[in-house]
Amino acid sequence: MASIYTMLRxxxxxxxxxxxxxxxxxxxxxxxxHMMAYWNxxxxxxxxxxxxxxxxxxxSVVESVAHEMVHVAAERMGxxxxxxxxxxxxxxAADVCNSLGFDFKEF
Numbered sequence: 001m002a003s004i005y006t007m008l009r010x011x012x013x014x015x016x017x018x019x020x021x022x023x024x025x026x027x028x029x030x031x032x033x034h035m036m037a038y039w040n041x042x043x044x045x046x047x048x049x050x051x052x053x054x055x056x057x058x059x060s061v062v063e064s065v066a067h068e069m070v071h072v073a074a075e076r077m078g079x080x081x082x083x084x085x086x087x088x089x090x091x092x093a094a095d096v097c098n099s100l101g102f103d104f105k106e107f
Contacts (some may be wrong), residue, residue: 001027001050004065013095014066015045017073025072037064039071046072063102070096 001023009019030038036054040047048068054062063069070092079088097104 001029001048001065002059004062005048006067006102008062008066008069008100011100013092013099014069014073017069018076019069019072020076034065036060037068041075046073046075057089066096066100067107071088 002025005025005027006022008014009022024045025049026044028047029052030049031053032051033053033063035051037048037050039049048065050061050064070089074089074092077088079086085093093107094104096102097107
């Protein structure tokens with residue numbers, strides 16, 4: 001996942017968000033059936049996790065990491081109320097989807 005994160009971090013629009021380096025993000029793999037992926041921030045920094053129970057293809061992993069990176073970016077910009085998909089998150093997500101060809105409805 002760190003490699004996927006690094007690749008996305010170098011692409012527009014992520015390049016403009018000043019995201020932390022992959023070495024400064026903790027990546028987790030889970031088997032939860034409740035969500036595709038998740039983001040959290042704790043005393044050690046940002047955590048991005050992806051569920052192998054829900055993400056069955058490379059495309060779904062890439063899109064899920066991208067989705068969680070929007071949470072990281074929003075939090076770093078002061079907009080994020082943790083997992084909330086507020087108006088700012090949705091604007092940033094639309095920008096990511098339009099730039100990278102992701103389906104906004106699935107994002």
